[in-house]
Amino acid sequence: xxxxxxxxxxxxxxxxxxxxxxxxxxxxxxxxxxxxxxxxxxxxxxxxxxxxxxxxxxxxxxxxxxxxxxxxxxxxxxxxxxxxxxxxxxxxxxxxxxxxxxxxxxxxxxxxxxxxxxxxxxxxxxxxxxxxxxxxxxxxxxxxxxxxxxxxxxxxxxxxxxxxxxxxxxxxxxxxxxxxxxxxxxxxxxxxxxxxxxxxxx
Amino acid sequence: xxxxxxxxxxxxxxxxxxxxxxxxxxxxxxxxxxxxxxxxxxxxxxxxxxxxxxxxxxxxxxxxxxxxxxxxxxxxxxxxxxxxxxxxxxxxxxxxxxxxxxxxxxxxxxxxxxxxxxxxxxxxxxxxxxxxxxxxxxxxxxxxxxxxxxxxxxxxxxxxxxxxxxxxxxxxxxxxxxxxxxxxxxxxxxxxxxxxxxxxxxxxxxxxxxxxxxxxxxxxxx
Numbered sequence: 001x002x003x004x005x006x007x008x009x010x011x012x013x014x015x016x017x018x019x020x021x022x023x024x025x026x027x028x029x030x031x032x033x034x035x036x037x038x039x040x041x042x043x044x045x046x047x048x049x050x051x052x053x054x055x056x057x058x059x060x061x062x063x064x065x066x067x068x069x070x071x072x073x074x075x076x077x078x079x080x081x082x083x084x085x086x087x088x089x090x091x092x093x094x095x096x097x098x099x100x101x102x103x104x105x106x107x108x109x110x111x112x113x114x115x116x117x118x119x120x121x122x123x124x125x126x127x128x129x130x131x132x133x134x135x136x137x138x139x140x141x142x143x144x145x146x147x148x149x150x151x152x153x154x155x156x157x158x159x160x161x162x163x164x165x166x167x168x169x170x171x172x173x174x175x176x177x178x179x180x181x182x183x184x185x186x187x188x189x190x191x192x193x194x195x196x197x198x199x200x201x202x
Numbered sequence: 203x204x205x206x207x208x209x210x211x212x213x214x215x216x217x218x219x220x221x222x223x224x225x226x227x228x229x230x231x232x233x234x235x236x237x238x239x240x241x242x243x244x245x246x247x248x249x250x251x252x253x254x255x256x257x258x259x260x261x262x263x264x265x266x267x268x269x270x271x272x273x274x275x276x277x278x279x280x281x282x283x284x285x286x287x288x289x290x291x292x293x294x295x296x297x298x299x300x301x302x303x304x305x306x307x308x309x310x311x312x313x314x315x316x317x318x319x320x321x322x323x324x325x326x327x328x329x330x331x332x333x334x335x336x337x338x339x340x341x342x343x344x345x346x347x348x349x350x351x352x353x354x355x356x357x358x359x360x361x362x363x364x365x366x367x368x369x370x371x372x373x374x375x376x377x378x379x380x381x382x383x384x385x386x387x388x389x390x391x392x393x394x395x396x397x398x399x400x401x402x403x404x405x406x407x408x409x410x411x412x413x414x415x416x417x418x419x420x421x422x423x424x
Binding site for chain 1: 287292
């Protein structure tokens with residue numbers, strides 16, 4: 001489904017990687033590993049189409065990724081939380097679903113917030129939340145997420161042990177439903193379902 | 203297509219309402235700059251009437267500039283801009299929504315308060331009506347053109363000054379026709395011609411600016 005063909009990444013004067021190939025099918029998870037500066041985030045930004053590769057091509061369902069159709073299948077979670085400090089967690093979830101053209105009812109959003117452990121804080125502006133809680137607001141998007149391709153940049157950062165297990169469960173549920181996921185992480189978390197593949201950069 | 207524009211407008215208005223200080227300070231800036239002129243020049247109605255259109259318009263340009271650097275910067279800093287760029291519709295539509303929201307919180311209040319300020323300059327009722335109309339028609343172009351500058355300077359250090367240098371020269375046609383409309387009314391020639399040209403500039407810039415800004419934003423996101 002997701003294919004990378006002979007990718008090359010140059011940042012500034014440095015070539016981070018070249019001749020990178022991989023193929024990911026439904027139900028598979030790709031772990032990107034590598035030291036700091038190896039180009040993990042750059043590769044993720046290539047996969048979502050924000051950074052054009054120096055050479056090579058990325059295809060989704062056989063088509064180059066430069067289309068609205070690809071973005072309709074894509075869910076990206078960067079290391080920035082993409083939540084608005086002035087809005088409440090509930091408003092943030094509803095707004096991001098609305099802007100991504102997804103259906104999300106208020107009940108579903110409340111349910112998602114409850115699952116990430118933010119019950120009772122739905123109506124508190126996000127600027128009053130801790131770093132980990134803000135991360136949970138961002139991750140709550142994944143609970144009801146039905147788009148098949150998830151690209152996650154360091155999803156486990158700032159989470160406590162229980163939340164890491166919960167997120168691993170959410171990701172394996174996604175893989176079981178036939179979804180794909182690509183993620184970078186420094187802590188190897190055991191994902192119980194799906195085929196896990198690893199790619200080491202640098 | 204309309205849905206995405208309205209949801210961006212709704213979100214930005216909600217954010218603006220939670221941060222009212224931004225709106226209020228731009229409006230106060232406008233009020234104070236305009237009010238300084240009659241105080242500095244003194245009670246000479248003829249001179250004031252002559253100066254009024256230019257002073258009001260220059261103050262409106264500067265007040266609009268105040269909020270421009272934050273048009274995309276906040277979304278860029280917290281990662282929302284990435285998500286907007288990855289949404290399954292053209293980024294130009296998202297920017298259109300942001301430009302309209304920017305006008306609603308920066309241009310529209312100026313147009314509403316301008317007639318009150320015009321009284322300080324002894325403008326006639328006709329001139330006040332044309333002034334309000336001209337600011338209503340011209341400020342959307344200011345938001346649109348400003349969005350291009352804001353997108354081009356996104357993430358640059360000292361972007362605010364660079365933004366003024368980029369955008370203010372592009373505001374000159376709006377200034378000329380906006381102030382010209384009021385001038386022509388004051389001197390009895392009728393401002394319709396100027397207003398039509400102002401409307402033309404606004405429509406052209408609202409059609410073009412969001413797409414140019416979207417292209418600049420994509421470069422900033424790389």
